[in-house]
Amino acid sequence: xxxxxxxxxxxxxxxxxxxxxxxxxxxxxxxxQDLFTPNANAIYALDLPPFITTELTGGGAAIELVNTVLxxxxxxxxxxxxxxxxxxxxxxxxxxxxxxxxxxxxxxADEQKNLIFVPLLRLKQHYYVYQxxxxxxxxxxxxxxxxxxLTYGADPEENIGTYQKAGLKVETGKLLSLLEKLKSxxxxxxxxxxxxxxxxxxxxxxxxxxxxxxxxxxxxxxxLFMVFNKNHPEGxxxxxxxxxxxxxxxxxxxxxxxLEKQFGGGEAVNRHILPLQ
Amino acid sequence: MNPRFWLFLMLFLAQxxxxxxxxxxxxxxxxxxxSSQRLQNIDRLIxxxxxxxxxxxxxxxxxxxxxxxxxxxxxxxxTDKPMQKDTIFRVVSMTKPLTxxxxxxxxxxxKLLLSDPVSKYIPEFKxxxxxxxxxxxxxxxxxxxxAKREITVRDLLSHxxxxxxxxxxxxxxxxxxxxxxxxxxxxxxxxxxxRPNETIGDMVKRLARLPLYKHPGEVWDYSLAxxxxxxxxxxxxxxxxxxxxxxRIFDPLKMRDSHFYVPQEKLGRVxxxxxxxxxxxxxxxxxxMIDGDLALCPSDAYxxxxxxxxxGGNVLSTAYDYYRFAQMLLNKGELDGVRLLSRKTVxxxxxxxxxxxxxxxxxxxHGWKFGLGFAIQQDRAHDVDAGDPGVFEWAGIYSTRFSxxxxxxxITIFMSQTSPFNLHFGLWDKLLVLxxxxxxx
Numbered sequence: 001x002x003x004x005x006x007x008x009x010x011x012x013x014x015x016x017x018x019x020x021x022x023x024x025x026x027x028x029x030x031x032x033q034d035l036f037t038p039n040a041n042a043i044y045a046l047d048l049p050p051f052i053t054t055e056l057t058g059g060g061a062a063i064e065l066v067n068t069v070l071x072x073x074x075x076x077x078x079x080x081x082x083x084x085x086x087x088x089x090x091x092x093x094x095x096x097x098x099x100x101x102x103x104x105x106x107x108x109a110d111e112q113k114n115l116i117f118v119p120l121l122r123l124k125q126h127y128y129v130y131q132x133x134x135x136x137x138x139x140x141x142x143x144x145x146x147x148x149x150l151t152y153g154a155d156p157e158e159n160i161g162t163y164q165k166a167g168l169k170v171e172t173g174k175l176l177s178l179l180e181k182l183k184s185x186x187x188x189x190x191x192x193x194x195x196x197x198x199x200x201x202x203x204x205x206x207x208x209x210x211x212x213x214x215x216x217x218x219x220x221x222x223x224l225f226m227v228f229n230k231n232h233p234e235g236x237x238x239x240x241x242x243x244x245x246x247x248x249x250x251x252x253x254x255x256x257x258x259l260e261k262q263f264g265g266g267e268a269v270n271r272h273i274l275p276l277q
Numbered sequence: 278m279n280p281r282f283w284l285f286l287m288l289f290l291a292q293x294x295x296x297x298x299x300x301x302x303x304x305x306x307x308x309x310x311x312s313s314q315r316l317q318n319i320d321r322l323i324x325x326x327x328x329x330x331x332x333x334x335x336x337x338x339x340x341x342x343x344x345x346x347x348x349x350x351x352x353x354x355x356t357d358k359p360m361q362k363d364t365i366f367r368v369v370s371m372t373k374p375l376t377x378x379x380x381x382x383x384x385x386x387x388k389l390l391l392s393d394p395v396s397k398y399i400p401e402f403k404x405x406x407x408x409x410x411x412x413x414x415x416x417x418x419x420x421x422x423x424a425k426r427e428i429t430v431r432d433l434l435s436h437x438x439x440x441x442x443x444x445x446x447x448x449x450x451x452x453x454x455x456x457x458x459x460x461x462x463x464x465x466x467x468x469x470x471x472r473p474n475e476t477i478g479d480m481v482k483r484l485a486r487l488p489l490y491k492h493p494g495e496v497w498d499y500s501l502a503x504x505x506x507x508x509x510x511x512x513x514x515x516x517x518x519x520x521x522x523x524x525r526i527f528d529p530l531k532m533r534d535s536h537f538y539v540p541q542e543k544l545g546r547v548x549x550x551x552x553x554x555x556x557x558x559x560x561x562x563x564x565x566m567i568d569g570d571l572a573l574c575p576s577d578a579y580x581x582x583x584x585x586x587x588x589g590g591n592v593l594s595t596a597y598d599y600y601r602f603a604q605m606l607l608n609k610g611e612l613d614g615v616r617l618l619s620r621k622t623v624x625x626x627x628x629x630x631x632x633x634x635x636x637x638x639x640x641x642x643h644g645w646k647f648g649l650g651f652a653i654q655q656d657r658a659h660d661v662d663a664g665d666p667g668v669f670e671w672a673g674i675y676s677t678r679f680s681x682x683x684x685x686x687x688i689t690i691f692m693s694q695t696s697p698f699n700l701h702f703g704l705w706d707k708l709l710v711l712x713x714x715x716x717x718x
Contacts, residue, residue: 084487
């Protein structure tokens, strides 16, 4: 190769290097959060294991139900599960989020005017006592007055007026801390869904589980709602769509099948399933 | 067989089996460039604090050039029980460097990157929100804004995650901090000085979904980050945190008296915690100590088992065990022929500055930066001085402290069990002055 040829080849090579877009050789950008636009349809759910929990694949029975409805209705929404009522209220009332999922949210009458409640699950409640403190259980036959002067452990957002009126003392706290207090003797009884109580007994009180006794008859019933926000641009419309979707999966048996998968069938399903209407 | 062979064999075994146990003797200080006479100043310092009933007792260890030159116990470990060199202490936050090393072991195996978002392993950390105050007169006091970026593993190691501890709320009074702490309290978050009846994963998964105090990377704030790291070890290694620590750190380093839950046969060696007003009133503590947002449960250390394993504060250890850990770091990852970490990784952990223009002012002051698990002295232009730029150290809330001076090849360890910790800064600082001024070469 003579000098001329070498010079030509070098020139061509340099030109190729100069012209070829360098970015084509680079990898893509590192993915950062700000590259994404947040979903406008944000739904916030309140921890309520095993119905709502990040511990379970699928997020728990309530979240699976909602996702089934959202899919069926082709609604694009994200569900975030949070540990505090205060955060859910913040997102719905202040950030105008699409909806929340939970029980015992404690909205004021004024706040409720802008909300649409769609029931998802029934939560049959039972009283629980700690046997070493109450070896013979409690004289509970359905009349709260028979429990007067005992100390009841309530959810912080629970309506406690009925208990106070019946003469019970009330302490509030989250279920795990109420169970701790029940065991330590600071409480005489608490009420919750059997599945929720079992969740914590299995995980946190396995050695003492048998000492926590469930009382019959049932203490009452709570409802786990999906609560839509009328202040969200599509809140009312999507509430209607979700209600329709829920009705449809109740009618076609998908709802019951999902609960059976989650709760293993039997009495547990009956305690939580919504009436067909 | 030749009796001399048996004698030799017995001596050989005795010497080698003793490795990792508390040494019966220390070397002559002069052999490692320390002055015996000057080290006696430490005797006087500690004895004076014991006599004045500022502390009940202490164990102090100074090592140089890989040898222990000063190792002394003073005062009481418990009522009518003298302090011993092998007394077991709640080292509390001195657990954090151990946890950081656990993370770096996984880092060296390629199981995680420091740049990884924590949400890659603990999904609850995805899409973090930061609490920001709204102008006075707004309908709400605050808003929750999306964090500019996610928390990374490195943020957790260097305490730049935006997470908080609750107890500093007693000392710092910004409104945002108070509001975030309120969220923590409502969610049942625990600083880890009392051991609740749940797993660390339960707590971390709640914490992950609460608002951050500041955007990740924009703040240095001492926090529950090490507790998160402990859980991260569990997730990545698929081993309970205490088992990982035992297998990967305590056993290889022969830290035979380091535990998350002390076994029955060693309970008698656990020091009592004492409350001191630093004026001569010293009382043994048996009940939980609640002071505002600080909750301490020293009696939890006597539990034989439990499920709460925090990377931020659960380990109990001895001065000698912790010396072995510190010596491994000073040796850039190796001790007695066992290599735990590579030289490069220890250099990364102890690099003077991982926090940019921020300062690690919690236990120290301006001029102190933070590495991946400890505070590191950046310069000598400030009041809190541990002897050299590059000195790295941390402490525990019941008054324990370790300090490693790579330039002078020196380790200083102080172990006491006294509360409140904030009265101890002077004593700790004086001890470092005395161990530094004993250098004679």
